[in-house]
Amino acid sequence: MAGALAGVALALQGCAPAGYNQGDDQVSVANEAAAAADETPTPAPDASEEAAEENTGDAPKKDVPITTKLTGKSLPRMGQAVVDQDGWILYRFDKDTANPPASNCRDKCEKVWPPVYTEDGKPELAGIDEDKVGVITREDGTKQLTLDGWALYRYIGDKKPGQWKGQGVGSTWFVVAPDGKRNVSCLPSVPPKPAEPPADDAADDKEGGDSGGYSY
Template sequence: MAATRLTATVAGCAAAAAALAALTACAPPGANVDNTVDAAQAQAQVPALNDVAGESAVPVVAPVGSQTTALKAASIPKMGKVVTDQDGFVLYRFDKDTAKPPKSNCVDKCAQVWPPAITDGNPDLSGVDPSVVGTVTRADGARQITLAGWPVYRYIGDPKPGAWKGQNVGGVWFVVAPDGKKNLTCLPTPAPTAVEPPAASAAPTGDGGTGGY
């Protein structure tokens, strides 16, 4: 009598991706005033497969932020002294954060509109005093750059390097100066409203506790 042997092999793989615009009254000459964001900061969710037999795969969410390898002091028309990243995008600080101790309170939808300036190590510095540069560990484990203790961010509403449409957004976001202080040279009034997160965003409902980010 012949016996029938059935061998079943089932393999599964799941992947999810989430793709990550505020007019200012003091826009620099020639600045693009179109708030449409062509490319959003991406937040990827990938499966991490465990080597232990019989153990379920555990999804790992990549930290949200803008990889920042350099901090550069620059001078922008109408605004004056600012700090940019390696691509020339202006960096900002958030009044609802704290500097002593350093802490970021921009999470969820807020962090999609204001990607944290994250680093894998020491960024290259140009015109920025090393003594004011530090990092703070975010809830997702990413290391965010700080200036004088203040976490710094990019703004997805800035259409190009050198733009500073994030100035005074919500009355709580400001261009950061090389010493970590707020650059208040030009304050658009009334305070602009932040752009919305990308439509395809999978962020939780709400603004991450920022009160309008």
């Protein structure tokens, strides 16, 4: 029995379940089950409002939170990842394209996966090659940061910095590594269910029967 428990402990240390919080010192099987069962999304802040107010230059055509810093770092059990100035994990979408760089996440999709917005395309960088950072202009005129050509996003299913509940969603969403590649070192055995769009958008879908672009 002791040997079996030790094996479980080593497995947990090697790769945490979707939603593991890097600030936790210990992760029990019970905690993992509770994290997996808790699928109620809470929108994550994209960036501080103060940063959006202070930035000047080519401002987006609508009021959006601005990302001011990208940091490449190694997280316990996940490995290499990219976080914003507030510590939120960033993702990339396999249905986008890197050559040419383009986002295919629009409408309801971008409500669940908020784009990483920028004004001048020059966020502060730590642990990331400046040559890999770029910008695309979205259909609404806002500017979105890219890494090695891949558009960057957050996930409203992440309830606090350090979580990665978006890892493997739809088998198309992945934590992005500092070089822009997918981090697939820690994947859930079963792809997580995607978070629902915010309440108003979900109601519109139900009434209109249109996914509005919320596609994986």
